[in-house]
Each structure stands twice: as C-alpha cells, then as structure tokens.
Amino acid sequence: MNTGIHITSEIGPLRKVVLHRPGKELENLMPDYLERLLFDDIPYLQEAQREHDAFADCLRQCGAEVVYLTDLVVQSLTDETVRQELLEQFLDEADIQDPRARGLLTDYFSAMSEREMVAAMMAGVRKQQLQVSDRAKLGDFLSLGSGDYPFLVDPMPNLYFTRDPFAAIGTGVSIHKMHTKTRNRETLFGKFIFKYHPEYKNAPRWYDRGQTSSLEGGDILILSPQVLAVGISQRTHEDSIDQLAATVLSESKTFRKLLAFDIPKTRSFMHLDTVFTMVDRDKFTVHPNILSAITVYVMELDERGQVKIRQEDGKLEDILKEHLELDQVTLIPCGQGSEIDAAREQWNDGSNTLAVAPGEVVVYSRNYVTNRLLEDHGVKIHTIPSAELSRGRGGPRCMSMPLWREDP
Numbered sequence: 424m425n426t427g428i429h430i431t432s433e434i435g436p437l438r439k440v441v442l443h444r445p446g447k448e449l450e451n452l453m454p455d456y457l458e459r460l461l462f463d464d465i466p467y468l469q470e471a472q473r474e475h476d477a478f479a480d481c482l483r484q485c486g487a488e489v490v491y492l493t494d495l496v497v498q499s500l501t502d503e504t505v506r507q508e509l510l511e512q513f514l515d516e517a518d519i520q521d522p523r524a525r526g527l528l529t530d531y532f533s534a535m536s537e538r539e540m541v542a543a544m545m546a547g548v549r550k551q552q553l554q555v556s557d558r559a560k561l562g563d564f565l566s567l568g569s570g571d572y573p574f575l576v577d578p579m580p581n582l583y584f585t586r587d588p589f590a591a592i593g594t595g596v597s598i599h600k601m602h603t604k605t606r607n608r609e610t611l612f613g614k615f616i617f618k619y620h621p622e623y624k625n626a627p628r629w630y631d632r633g634q635t636s637s638l639e640g641g642d643i644l645i646l647s648p649q650v651l652a653v654g655i656s657q658r659t660h661e662d663s664i665d666q667l668a669a670t671v672l673s674e675s676k677t678f679r680k681l682l683a684f685d686i687p688k689t690r691s692f693m694h695l696d697t698v699f700t701m702v703d704r705d706k707f708t709v710h711p712n713i714l715s716a717i718t719v720y721v722m723e724l725d726e727r728g729q730v731k732i733r734q735e736d737g738k739l740e741d742i743l744k745e746h747l748e749l750d751q752v753t754l755i756p757c758g759q760g761s762e763i764d765a766a767r768e769q770w771n772d773g774s775n776t777l778a779v780a781p782g783e784v785v786v787y788s789r790n791y792v793t794n795r796l797l798e799d800h801g802v803k804i805h806t807i808p809s810a811e812l813s814r815g816r817g818g819p820r821c822m823s824m825p826l827w828r829e830d831p
Contacts, residue, residue, distance in 0.1 A: 654695025
C-alpha cells in the first residue's frame, strides 16, 4: 500500500517536503508574551516571508516538490463533518470553556472559507477581532474577559518549524505530544492530515499525540534504513522513546535498531538536530561540546520480540562508525572548533543543516565559518538568508518535514 511517505535516510535525494510559510501568527507576537510563546524576538513578517520563499525556491531548484501545511490541512477537510470536528477540537484545545466565548468563536470561524479558517486558527484570535452586537447580553461582553491579556486564542508562531509536530519515518508517521502546551496545539493539524487527507490517511502511526509523554521531531534522525536515532533531550522524554522503539522496531519493515542519545537538557541543546545532523553517508555536522564523549542506549528486539537495551559510552565518531558499519566518519564542528565562533553560529543553527542529496545541504548564509568548513570537506552548500527566520531559533532542518526521499 502506498502511504505517500518514504523516508529511509537523512540524505537521500529530497523529492517532497512540508513547509509552512510564516503568516499573521508572527504579527501576534508581543514583547510581554514572548516567553509564553517560546520566542526570543519578534521577526518582521514581510522579510521572514521573503526569506522563507527563497528557502522554498531553493528546495524546488534542488528537485523537491514543496507542499504547504495549510494546503494539506484544507485538503483534509473533505466534508462539513470533518470541518466541524476540527473546529470543535481546536476550541477544546484552545481551552475555550465559557459557552458564550465558544459561541462567538464558532460564529467567527464558521463564517470563513476552509482556507481562511485554518489560517485564522494558526494566527490566533485577538479579543478585538470578535464583534459583539450592541443588542447582545452583558454576559457576551464579559465572556471575552476583562483582563489585560489581548488574545482569546493564542497564536502559533512556531508553526514554520514543521520538523517538530510530526515526523515521517520509513513509510509511516509519528504524530507527537509536544513538550509545551503552546506547541501541542500544532499537532492537531497533523492529526487531521493523517486521518483524512486522501494521499496520507493510510500511513501507519508509530506514535500518536494522545500519549502522555513528549516526543518532538527535531529529536528524530533517520540514519539509515535500519537505524533510527532519537535524542533524550529537553523536549523528548525517555518514556516516549520506549513506546516509539516498541512500535517502529516491531511493525516497520526496515528498522532494526534505535539509538537513544542522551544529550544535555538545555535550550542550546534543545533537540538532537541542534547537536548533530547528517550531511553525507559518512559526514556529520556537530556541536563541538559533544566531541569528547556521549552516552547512547542501543534498543533492539530480542528473540521474543521484546525491546532490549544496552548502554554504550564513547566518542560520537566511534558510535556512528559501529552502528552504521562505516570504516570512517568525519565530524565537522560548528564554528570550526572556535569557542566564540561556535557559540555564535550554534545560536543561529550552524549545525542544523538540511540535506537535499548525499553531500549536498541547505544552510543559513550567516554561518559562514561553518559553511566554509563544510565546503572544505567536499560538501556542496546552498545558502539562504535568515536575518528574520533565525529569530525563531531554528535552521533549515527545523523548518522542513520531508515526506519522500529516494534511497541514497
């Protein structure tokens, strides 16, 4: 059965990828609420869109079909019943409990086309956007709240990081429970795509958003058709990896081993793909701080079909050589090993590369030290601007979710 998904590596020629073009959700960022919405700064929307369009054009020129998250959600609303299901669940997860407020929001969204409704859900709803008739009841006005907080529904400014809410693995998908409440609503769109979209509704589920512990796509790397890597990180809990391993190793047709990397639980090491990414069969970009030693837990099935685990401690290079059965591995340190350059470029996702083919990657132009080092190691680079996009603390890999790669 064709599930519309085929991902057996990080480096196979990229043929289809999901992006989200930043929208009005970025214009609903405010200094007082940046921490709540997981942003450090406020991007300028028009420039962020120009940069994102350059990213999409770059991927197309490299042979990939770009599909947009909004389009996939709209195409999944196959009838009025599905549309109402999305609206009801969206309001539930936005924690709209007041019946009057819920009624006002239902009327607000119901007056829109499918595309307008999905875009408005993503953007969030300002209290001032809801019109209350002057003949309404006093309770209708009070239902909008009398506090200073300006939103009835929070925006979703992190949506342009499509890597995290769900992940294509093999021929299936994991739909995630995110670490923060702010981002967990994003996975609702993935639920509807993989439940109702004509092209993707048959994809097997390796993990679902109803689980109790967090798992995020930035922690998942497909190192080969047999080996999956997952980070035990600030955003991904070990219980989630246990569940993912049990499902993928027993039900997928290719994966035989999951490597759980124990990485620091800090913002600068938010996900595994901020620590290292694969750029060629035997080349990886890495955060310099993990070059000395790292702990990995090797998860495989025993003869009874149960997951068995063993701990390995050692250098990243040796671990990758062993489990990928390589004679040699080249680690390319972000910032060329300079403490200052590495810190600056890591902050702007110098290690967060997106491979479009073996030995060919998309990178932010601003990380010129790391980019030069990649070229010195024979890696072809495509640079994109990122003055505004990088304010969200994510790079080209974070901003993309591949759905189809050729086998490398």
